[in-house]
Amino acid sequence: MGKSEVKLLGAWPSPFMLRVRIALHLKSINYEFIEVDLLGPKSELVLKSNPIYKKIPVLFHDGNTILESQIILQYIDEVWPNAPSILPSDAAQRADSRFWVAYFDDKLVPALIVALAAKSKDTKNAAIAELEQGLVHLEEVASTKLSKGKALFGGENLGYMDIALGPFLVWIGIIEKLNGVKLLNETNTPSLLRWADSFFSHAVVKTIFPEAEKLIEFAMKLIPVLRARPEL
Ligand code: GSH
Known part of the structure; x- marks a missing residue:
């Protein structure tokens, strides 16, 4: 290379x-x-x-x-320090963004996988409840960080939290569809809903994101593979 x-x-x-x-x-x-x-x-x-x-x-x-x-x-x-910056320039904000992304990966991604593929209904429902709770925490963050007309966590461009959390929105949508629930909704997560719209409207996301239909097709093939794991 x-x-x-x-x-x-x-x-x-x-x-x-x-x-x-x-x-x-x-x-x-x-x-x-x-x-x-x-x-x-x-x-x-x-x-x-x-x-x-x-x-x-x-x-x-x-x-x-x-x-x-x-x-x-x-x-x-x-x-590549050229613009746009991914992480916030302020150290405290950088730490805060890292905290929420780590929280998402440590707590919500495992719940997402269980909600997608658990064999038992009880395990799946518990994971969905955990996801709902986690998204309410993120709603609090979004309602604070996205105040003052900010459409994205990164401001005008995609920042660390947008880039890290946004790609999971489609998987949240797949879980909603398969389980007849609305994890993102106007009552509990209005700021996250607006942020999701801004994320999908960004030119880079539009250019590289796979089509939702293709992802759903893939998810249907992935679920049996995940179900073969002993923990699910
Ligand atoms: N913590 C890792 C990261 O943030 O990069 C997670 C990466 C991850 O889970 N990758 C999945 C993978 O490689 C694909 S979405 N799975 C293969 C496997 O588990 O066998």
């Missing part, structure tokens, strides 16, 4: 991979995309480049292998 070539190892439906793709497009960074199949056997390249977690996304740059989507977003913002 040439000195500053950028390669992204990922899978088209992966919300974690979409985080990285949004950041690369925002910063106008040219990259080669190496696609892996999430439904097939693990790719050798994934096993070799991420032997600890065996997951995508993986970013290759300048002879370095960068792992974990949160860390990759921060790496991109540091290495």
